[in-house]
Amino acid sequence: MLEETKGLFIDGKWVKKQRTYELCAPYDGQLLARISMADAGDVEKAISGAHRAFQTMKNLPAYQRSEILFRVAQLLKERKEELARIVAKEAGKPIRIARGELERTIVTYQFAAEEAKRIYGETIPMDAAPGGEGRIGMTWREPLGVVVAITPFNFPFNLVAHKLGPAFAAGNTVVLKPAEQTPLSALAIAEIFQEAGLPDGALQVITGSGSELSDALLMDERVKKITFTGSASVGKLIKQKAGLRKVTLELGSNAALIVEPDVVLDKVIPRCVEGAFSYAGQVCISLQRVYVHETIYEEFCKRFIERAKQLKVGDPLDEDTDISAMIHQREAERIESWVEEAVQSGAKIGLGGIRNGSIYSPTVLLDVKKDMAVSCQEVFAPVVSIVPYRELQEAIEMVNDSVYGLNIGIYTTNIQRALYAARQIESGAVIINDIPTFRVDHMPYGGVKESGYGREGIKYAVQEMTELKFVSIKTDF
Numbered sequence: 001m002l003e004e005t006k007g008l009f010i011d012g013k014w015v016k017k018q019r020t021y022e023l024c025a026p027y028d029g030q031l032l033a034r035i036s037m038a039d040a041g042d043v044e045k046a047i048s049g050a051h052r053a054f055q056t057m058k059n060l061p062a063y064q065r066s067e068i069l070f071r072v073a074q075l076l077k078e079r080k081e082e083l084a085r086i087v088a089k090e091a092g093k094p095i096r097i098a099r100g101e102l103e104r105t106i107v108t109y110q111f112a113a114e115e116a117k118r119i120y121g122e123t124i125p126m127d128a129a130p131g132g133e134g135r136i137g138m139t140w141r142e143p144l145g146v147v148v149a150i151t152p153f154n155f156p157f158n159l160v161a162h163k164l165g166p167a168f169a170a171g172n173t174v175v176l177k178p179a180e181q182t183p184l185s186a187l188a189i190a191e192i193f194q195e196a197g198l199p200d201g202a203l204q205v206i207t208g209s210g211s212e213l214s215d216a217l218l219m220d221e222r223v224k225k226i227t228f229t230g231s232a233s234v235g236k237l238i239k240q241k242a243g244l245r246k247v248t249l250e251l252g253s254n255a256a257l258i259v260e261p262d263v264v265l266d267k268v269i270p271r272c273v274e275g276a277f278s279y280a281g282q283v284c285i286s287l288q289r290v291y292v293h294e295t296i297y298e299e300f301c302k303r304f305i306e307r308a309k310q311l312k313v314g315d316p317l318d319e320d321t322d323i324s325a326m327i328h329q330r331e332a333e334r335i336e337s338w339v340e341e342a343v344q345s346g347a348k349i350g351l352g353g354i355r356n357g358s359i360y361s362p363t364v365l366l367d368v369k370k371d372m373a374v375s376c377q378e379v380f381a382p383v384v385s386i387v388p389y390r391e392l393q394e395a396i397e398m399v400n401d402s403v404y405g406l407n408i409g410i411y412t413t414n415i416q417r418a419l420y421a422a423r424q425i426e427s428g429a430v431i432i433n434d435i436p437t438f439r440v441d442h443m444p445y446g447g448v449k450e451s452g453y454g455r456e457g458i459k460y461a462v463q464e465m466t467e468l469k470f471v472s473i474k475t476d477f
């Protein structure tokens with residue numbers, strides 16, 4: 001990848017700007033590209049272009065929208081290795097995990113292609129009410145128009161797919177603002193959509209500072225939907241600016257897991273280590289809090305730490321690397337200070353706690369109290385706390401004692417206790433007999449409390465990117 005200047009993607013054309021920023025790899029600081037910095041005028045042009053293109057998109061039949069999305073999936077398959085290497089470089093994501101992200105992205109677009117042909121309405125039995133007799137009622141779904149999609153750094157292909165896929169499946173147009181640290185993935189997907197035959201203007205890609213472009217992106221009344229994935233702090237701000245426009249917010253969490261005494265640890269430990277440390281914990285459903293029944297607590301900690309010690313820290317382009325650099329050194333410094341604060345308040349380091357530049361070692365904390373930042377805030381780092389409990393109800397209360405509620409896991413062989421917990425737990429999803437980090441791309445996905453507002457998972461996102469229209473016909477004269 002040469003240190004070329006990358007432009008904005010506006011109305012199907014590449015627009016290079018004088019003002020650029022240097023994109024450097026988190027792992028070794030290598031200069032990857034100079035990225036154009038959009039200004040408010042560029043955003044206005046992008047929104048105008050998307051607004052014009054909507055006249056074409058809304059009349060594109062579903063089967064053609066579906067064909068474009070299937071072609072995107074096919075092109076991603078053909079370019080998977082090249083694109084995985086882009087993610088490994090710009091996001092610092094170990095290449096094996098980056099390939100996994102591309103494989104999921106392909107499936108996400110395939111789901112979107114299928115959902116494009118399944119946007120159903122229904123007929124309403126009007127005579128269920130007095131006065132409704134002699135009438136036919138029906139509903140259908142209509143595209144909204146211009147969708148602004150703002151995405152985070154950590155899954156720069158798949159989380160963009162969860163915005164573009166349903167938006168285009170439903171016949172909308174999109175102005176995409178990717179994360180400052182991962183623009184190359186977004187620009188690559190723009191090329192792919194263009195090659196797949198998406199009408200010019202249907203996708204606009206604006207690179208640059210989210211905070212600087214915020215008002216231009218969010219305050220234009222031609223924008224009918226804002227779909228945001230990122231931190232809760234930015235999500236709250238976006239919700240305020242959205243007014244009465246539709247909003248979907250996929251925000252943060254401090255995902256927790258309950259491990260009951262009746263489980264086989266051989267199966268549980270590897271999944272827990274994966275869930276806690278994959279992509280250096282920079283996953284919104286990364287396993288951050290593990291509540292283990294006191295009778296197996298010592299054994300669990302011993303085996304978890306043994307397994308975590310085997311993780312290889314290194315270059316994201318090395319095949320055997322499990323953990324690499326965090327997205328910015330300042331994030332590694334942040335988590336280093338949070339761990340120090342926890343230790344000063346009585347927590348013990350069972351493993352790790354070592355920073356080397358942007359790399360923070362896999363870290364296990366014990367004797368953690370609920371008011372420590374490593375527990376009550378989103379660490380978004382390779383740090384996990386393991387806490388004992390005596391009664392299931394006590395564990396559920398500790399899980400729920402959080403401002404977040406995205407995915408929660410529980411391991412148990414007792415179906416009654418599993419479903420009791422599932423009913424009591426305050427979250428968007430409860431994953432029984434697996435870690436909260438589990439996700440497949442067609443399941444409903446989203447949180448309660450500060451974890452979000454609305455749902456993704458293609459069918460659900462399509463519903464949130466369309467308007468339901470009701471029509472009644474009086475048939476008796």
Ligand SMILES: NC(=O)C1=CN([C@@H]2O[C@H](COP(=O)(O)OP(=O)(O)OC[C@H]3O[C@@H](n4cnc5c(N)ncnc54)[C@H](O)[C@@H]3O)[C@@H](O)[C@H]2O)C=CC1
Nearest residue numbers: 151152153178179210211214230231234250251252253284
């Ligand atoms: N629930 C979910 O599915 C996911 C949630 N996340 C969350 O995202 C966060 C990490 O990703 P980051 O990129 O660091 O999040 P971030 O919130 O810092 O940035 C996300 C996006 O928002 C833009 N942005 C920043 N300030 C803005 C403003 N004032 N107005 C408009 N846009 C603005 C950024 O440029 C970026 O494109 C974590 O909190 C994580 O939990 C990450 C992935 C998935």
Ligand SMILES: O=C(O)[C@H](O)CS(=O)(=O)O
Nearest residue numbers: 155158159283284285439
């Ligand atoms: O946790 C996240 O950041 C998202 O869930 C990413 S993905 O695994 O669903 O792509």
